[in-house]
Amino acid sequence: MERMVGTVARGLRAPIVKKGDNIVDVVVDTVLKASEAENFSIDDKDIVAVTESVVARTQGNYANIDDIAKDIHEKFGEDSIGIIFPILSRNRFAICLRGIAKGTKKIVLMLSYPSDEVGNHLVDMDSLDKRGVNPWTDVLTESQFRELFGYNKHPFTGVDYIEYYKSLIEEHGTECQIVFSNNPKTILNYTKNVLTCDIHSRFRTKRILKENGGEKIYSLDEILTTSIDGSGYNEKYGLLGSNKATEESIKLFPRDCQPIVDNIQAILKEKTGKNVEVMIYGDGAFKDPVGKIWELADPIVSPAYTVGLEGTPNEIKIKYLADNNFPNLKGEELKRAISQYIENKESNLVGNMESQGTTPRRLTDLIGSLCDLTSGSGDKGTPIVYIKGYFDNYTK
Numbered sequence: 017m018e019r020m021v022g023t024v025a026r027g028l029r030a031p032i033v034k035k036g037d038n039i040v041d042v043v044v045d046t047v048l049k050a051s052e053a054e055n056f057s058i059d060d061k062d063i064v065a066v067t068e069s070v071v072a073r074t075q076g077n078y079a080n081i082d083d084i085a086k087d088i089h090e091k092f093g094e095d096s097i098g099i100i101f102p103i104l105s106r107n108r109f110a111i112c113l114r115g116i117a118k119g120t121k122k123i124v125l126m127l128s129y130p131s132d133e134v135g136n137h138l139v140d141m142d143s144l145d146k147r148g149v150n151p152w153t154d155v156l157t158e159s160q161f162r163e164l165f166g167y168n169k170h171p172f173t174g175v176d177y178i179e180y181y182k183s184l185i186e187e188h189g190t191e192c193q194i195v196f197s198n199n200p201k202t203i204l205n206y207t208k209n210v211l212t213c214d215i216h217s218r219f220r221t222k223r224i225l226k227e228n229g230g231e232k233i234y235s236l237d238e239i240l241t242t243s244i245d246g247s248g249y250n251e252k253y254g255l256l257g258s259n260k261a262t263e264e265s266i267k268l269f270p271r272d273c274q275p276i277v278d279n280i281q282a283i284l285k286e287k288t289g290k291n292v293e294v295m296i297y298g299d300g301a302f303k304d305p306v307g308k309i310w311e312l313a314d315p316i317v318s319p320a321y322t323v324g325l326e327g328t329p330n331e332i333k334i335k336y337l338a339d340n341n342f343p344n345l346k347g348e349e350l351k352r353a354i355s356q357y358i359e360n361k362e363s364n365l366v367g368n369m370e371s372q373g374t375t376p377r378r379l380t381d382l383i384g385s386l387c388d389l390t391s392g393s394g395d396k397g398t399p400i401v402y403i404k405g406y407f408d409n410y411t412k
Contacts, residue, residue: 019412023405025390026050027398035076039066040279042074046400048287056404058288061324063403064280065387068298068319069259070399071270077248079240080265084115084255086244088211092232096122098203101221102213104136104170104177107260108313109213112236113184114264116211122191124206125181129156129196133214135309138177138196139165155202158194172309200224211235215256215315237315240268256315257298270296273320281322295321297401300388301381317384325379 030046033039043066051058088097097120102109104127117123129151130144131137144151147164156164158178169176178194185192195202200221203210209232212221218235225233237254240247248268250257257269277294284292298314318325342353387401405412 026402028400037074039074061407064294065401067399077268079247081115083244083247085119088119095209096207098124098207098210100126103132117185117190118188124193156196293324297384297387300385318380
């Protein structure tokens with residue numbers, strides 16, 4: 017019978033891992049057991065993806081607010097600090113903020129508006145328009161913001177993040193002043209010492225601050241890049257990609273990930289004879305059209321992957337071929353024509369009209385989105401995703 021199924025992604029249930037567990041053995045064992053239990057084959061070009069969270073857990077890559085506070089104090093001393101452009105998240109930033117506040121005496125917290133970098137809204141655009149506020153030019157104090165827009169809770173979390181972040185800072189006896197602006201230079205009117213907390217625009221933000229008189233300028237990826245009194249750390253991303261572990265601690269983004277994916281691939285090759293691709297994934301890089309949240313709070317989708325996942329898709333749009341190249345064909349004749357066209361496609365379709373409409377993203381970003389949606393972030397218990405048929409096309 018003709019094959020009727022293309023790509024299949026399976027969330028694999030795995031043991032709940034702890035510090036010191038061998039993540040390579042856990043992944044290999046889970047894949048082999050799942051293959052046997054669910055009766056699916058392991059083939060060349062299948063993909064095994066492992067969420068960054070379980071990797072970091074096995075590494076014991078944790079830190080607490082005292083570790084953060086110490087690093088902050090070492091970098092900024094007794095100076096007031098401008099904290100700018102943090103995302104609005106109890107999971108991603110709140111515990112980091114507690115540590116930052118514990119390490120200084122005064123914080124000027126500058127929030128972007130109407131939303132943070134990943135789409136969490138403090139106020140909607142219609143409200144700005146109604147009140148004649150231009151978020152690209154207007155700087156608002158906390159009292160001005162409240163007078164204009166009142167007290168608004170996030171529709172999904174039920175949290176007023178302005179009030180919440182202010183309370184986290186003040187619980188350590190740290191003075192807090194809040195302003196609203198989308199221009200990095202605004203903070204320099206309050207302090208020349210700034211911790212910029214944006215994720216994907218951080219390099220530009222730091223450049224602007226340094227070019228306009230900033231003195232001590234750091235970003236989150238420069239905090240906890242080395243161990244503080246035995247704490248976890250991430251030499252490349254620092255606090256970026258961290259998650260709340262407890263009210264006093266965070267789990268950092270995993271480190272030294274390339275040997276992990278390479279070893280998983282090598283052991284599966286040894287045990288099955290098949291060359292399976294392997295990656296570690298975090299947030300998947302997609303946007304919720306209703307909540308408007310852009311799901312990419314991690315600094316990168318995949319911190320490590322095997323070489324077969326390098327690059328971008330090289331695909332042709334079937335509906336374009338059907339409508340433009342073969343408009344007079346149908347049925348089996350159309351199928352044969354399209355199959356032949358795909359089999360003979362160029363090795364690089366960049367700029368080719370037949371590829372328009374295909375998603376112009378890296379393979380690891382696309383696969384990471386598939387995995388993030390498959391594993392979820394709650395209680396599914398499937399931190400490993402097994403994908404078959406991702407590299408197939410209509411002719412296979």
